[in-house]
Amino acid sequence: MIDGHTKLYGLLAHPAAHSLSPAMHNLAFDRNQINARYLAFDVTPETLPTAVNAIRDLHLGGVNLSMPLKKAVIPLLDHVSDFAQKAQSVNTIVNRDGELYGYSTDGVGVVQALKHHTDLSQAHVLLFGAGGAAESAALALSDNGVGQLTIANRHVEKAQNLADRLSALTQVISLEDEAAVCAAVQQADVLINATSLGMQVQSELTPMPASAQLRADQVVMDMVYDPLVTTFLSQAKQAGVKTCLNGLSLLVAQGAASFELWTDTQMPVAEVEKHLAGLL
Incomplete structure (x- = not known):
């Protein structure tokens, strides 16, 4: 009342x-x-x-x-x-x-959601994007002792500027380098889409190449929550990934x-x- x-x-x-x-x-x-x-x-x-x-x-x-x-x-x-x-x-x-x-609490939310599913101290995280959402996530992951972080972004210089501010072991790759992205996908334990690709008018888009090979034991998170199942998460589900977290979590x-x-x-x-x- x-x-x-x-x-x-x-x-x-x-x-x-x-x-x-x-x-x-x-x-x-x-x-x-x-x-x-x-x-x-x-x-x-x-x-x-x-x-x-x-x-x-x-x-x-x-x-x-x-x-x-x-x-x-x-x-x-x-x-x-x-x-x-x-x-x-x-x-x-x-x-x-x-x-x-x-x-x-932006980055804190990422860490809390992931901690239910993996040991971040041992994890290699592949982060797609270097904008505001990715920045908060990267800083929180770094502060919480993530094992290794790879940032994939269209503009490498922007990603490198973010990487330079982190204490975690970090590498930067270009989203336009399909071979490098596919290699990073195979090596990662956790994949996070922090871009706007997959959101509403861009719902059919994804930062991950169709040729990327995913594993069933990986954790895949998309920060987008509308739609609940984005193309990024659909790729993961079709590849047999068991832990797929949408942006609502x-x-x-x-x-x-x-x-x-x-x-x-x-x-x-x-x-x-x-x-x-x-x-x-």
């Missing part, structure tokens, strides 16, 4: 109406009997400073942010975690008595990390993921 004590949380994004975050967090609030509600707010980079001030003035408990607001919000905050500072990306703000703390893992920062309570992950899958 919404009353005078209900705490408000939200998403700052542009556009915002399509987001699954309200459904995710409101279900989690209900299941944990927390008197709170989560709304989506359409906020542009131009209106971001006003929106951030509103978090303080209206005593919101916290918010999530999407691109391109994740970097723009950093100078507007009172405190930023070391990881978010390193990633130059904040996707979660916690309001503690008017002081705004910025965190990034990642979305919920990231959301669960934000939820815990706000409430010190765990999100009922399995129930939330099942609920969101039914909405897609």
